[in-house]
Amino acid sequence: RGMPWFEGDVEPEQVPEKYRLGRAYIPKTRYLDPEFLKLEQDKLFPKTWQIACRSEELPDVGSFVEYAVGDYSILVVRESKTSIRAYHNSCRHRGTRLARGRGRVGSLICPFHGWRWNLDGSIRLVLDREEFVPRSDDDLGLATVLAEQWGGFVFINMD
Structure with missing residues (x-):
């Protein structure tokens, strides 16, 4: 019957035959x-903890x-x-x-308009702010993803 302690578990008969476990x-x-x-x-990756990298990276x-x-x-950024x-x-x-691969930066910079964010995700600079729809600095901060460390690994969770 599956794992009753796992929230969202489904009954075996709800799983299409081709996906049922042997x-x-x-x-x-x-x-x-x-x-x-x-x-x-669609259903798993955005809602589960995943290993993103090793801490030493x-x-x-x-x-x-x-x-x-x-x-x-x-x-994934080392903020401090x-x-x-x-x-x-x-x-x-x-x-x-904002960035590709791996590297090291002092701030995160958008290559399109040159907006900059601090390593903590807060907005640092909006070039020509008066030309954009007014928004608070809190509203312009980077969208965070959960990040935790364990056993030398960095895990992320988008949910």
């Missing part, structure tokens, strides 16, 4: 089926790693010696990707 294995089709991948991208303040899964891009944060890798104005 006695002791996961069917190969789960790894190859584009329809199942879409289900994972972020050795210095300003170090970042881009974590991509499906259509999502998450920026003791703090790692994560953000949707997207400018709050045009949705432009």
Whole structure:
């Protein structure tokens, strides 16, 4: 009957036959089926904890790693010696990707308009602010993603 302690568990008869688990294995089709991948991208990846990187990949303040899964891009950033944060890798104005791969920055800069964010996600600079619809600085901060460390790994959760 599944795991009764797992919130959102479904009854076995609700699972399409081709996705049901065998006695002791996961069917190969789960790894190859584009329809199942879409289900994972829509229902699983945005709602579960995932390993984004190792802590040592972020050795210095300003170090970042881009974590991509499906259509999502998450920026994992060492904000301070003791703090790692994560953000949707997207400018709050045009949705432009802020960074790719890995590297080290003093602030996050949108390549489209040059808006800048501090490593804590707060807005630092809006060039030509008067030319945009007025919005509070709180409203312009980067969209955060949960980030936690355990056992040398950095986990993120978008939910």
